[in-house]
Amino acid sequence: MSIAKPSGIPAKRADAERNREKILAAARAAFADPDADPSMAEIARRAGIGSATLYRNFANRRSLLEALYTYEVDALCEAATTITGDSPGAILITWMRRFYAYYTSKRHVAAELLEHTSADNPVFGGGLPRVLAAGQPLLLAAQSAGEIRSDLTLKQILDLIVSVAKIQGSTEYVEPILRAALDALRPTDQA
Amino acid sequence: MSIAKPSGIPAKRADAERNREKILAAARAAFADPDADPSMAEIARRAGIGSATLYRNFANRRSLLEALYTYEVDALCEAATTITGDSPGAILITWMRRFYAYYTSKRHVAAELLEHTSADNPVFGGGLPRVLAAGQPLLLAAQSAGEIRSDLTLKQILDLIVSVAKIQGSTEYVEPILRAALDALRPTDQA
Numbered sequence A, B: 001m002s003i004a005k006p007s008g009i010p011a012k013r014a015d016a017e018r019n020r021e022k023i024l025a026a027a028r029a030a031f032a033d034p035d036a037d038p039s040m041a042e043i044a045r046r047a048g049i050g051s052a053t054l055y056r057n058f059a060n061r062r063s064l065l066e067a068l069y070t071y072e073v074d075a076l077c078e079a080a081t082t083i084t085g086d087s088p089g090a091i092l093i094t095w096m097r098r099f100y101a102y103y104t105s106k107r108h109v110a111a112e113l114l115e116h117t118s119a120d121n122p123v124f125g126g127g128l129p130r131v132l133a134a135g136q137p138l139l140l141a142a143q144s145a146g147e148i149r150s151d152l153t154l155k156q157i158l159d160l161i162v163s164v165a166k167i168q169g170s171t172e173y174v175e176p177i178l179r180a181a182l183d184a185l186r187p188t189d190q191a
Helices: A012-032 A038-047 A051-057 A059-083 A088-116 A127-143 A156-166 A171-181 B011-032 B042-045 B051-057 B061-082 B090-117 B127-144 B152-167 B171-183
Strands: none
Touching: A012 A038, A012 A051, A012 A059, A012 A088, A012 B011, A038 A051, A038 A059, A038 B152, A051 B171, A059 A088, A059 A127, A088 A127, A088 A156, A088 A171, A127 A156, A156 A171, A156 B152, A156 B171, A171 B152, B011 B042, B011 B051, B011 B061, B011 B090, B042 B051, B061 B090, B090 B152, B090 B171, B127 B152, B152 B171
C-alpha cells in the first residue's frame, strides 16, 4: 500500500521518497506491538538505513511520530478505495476491521505524541474528517445494496468500533465483541 | 421495586426503613439528571422529610452516596428476577437496557464518590460479581432458546454495553448505537 507519487520525479527525489517510506513502514511495524517503545536507533535498524539518513528525514522523534500518524490516516483512506470484496457490505465490514486495526495501533502513537504536544495539534484535527470522507462512499453503497442497516451514520458506526477498541482485555477476549459489533451493522428484523 | 424486608419488623423499625427507602428513591431521582448536583437539603425536600431525619439516616453526603450506589446495584439485580417479556431473549434485552440505564446514571454517583474515597472502596468492588450472578440465568435461558448468540459471555456483553454507554453525545445520537449493539446479541448467519 504505497502512497501515490506524482509521475516524473527525478531519481534522487524518488530515492528520498523511498527512504521516507521505508522509515515510516519500519516505524509502523515497530509501534505495532502495544508494549513496544522503539528508539530512533531501533527504527533505523528495522528500516535498514543509517541514523544519519533517519535524522535527515525526521529531525526528531516528534516529527517522525507526526508523520507516522498522518501516514496511518493516509493508508486507511487509501484502503477505502482499494479494498475488494464479494459485495458492498463485505467491503464495508473489511474496511471497518481495517479502521479498528488503525485505531488500536494509532492509539500508542497518539498517546506518545500527546506527551510532546497538545490535542490542538492540527495533525490530530485533520484525521476524522478525512476518514469520514473516505468511508462515506463505502457506507452509501452498502446501505443502497440493503446489506448494512440504514439507521446509523458513519460517525455513529465509527464511534461503536472505537468504543469496542477501548475495551480492556486480550485479543481473544475482545475479538468476539468486535465480531458482534460488526454483525450489528447488518439489517435486522428489529431495525 | 422495594427492597425485600424480613417479616415481623416492629412498626418503628418499619417506619425507619420507609424513610430510608424514600430518601434513596429521592436521591436516585435527583441524580438522574446528568447535570444535577443535588444538595442534601434538596434531597430531603424531594423525599418530603426534614433535614434531621435525613441526617439521622445518613450522617453525611458520602454515606448517602455509598448507600445509593448499593441501592442501584440491588435494584438492577432484583430486576433480573422480576422483568417479564415474550421470550427469554426479550427478557435479556430488556434487562440489558436496564443495565445501560443503571450504568449511565451510576456513573455520576460513582464519579462523585471517587472524589471522596478511592476505587479500592469495597462498595465498588462488590458490584460486578453481583450483577454477573444476577444476569447469568437470563443469558443461559436466552442462549438455550437460541435467541442470543452463544459466542459471548455475560462479561463480554456487559463490556459492550458499557463501552456504548461511554460514547459522547446526546441520547438521540447514542440510542441508535445502543439499539445496534443490542441487535448484535441476536444470533446471525455469520456468527
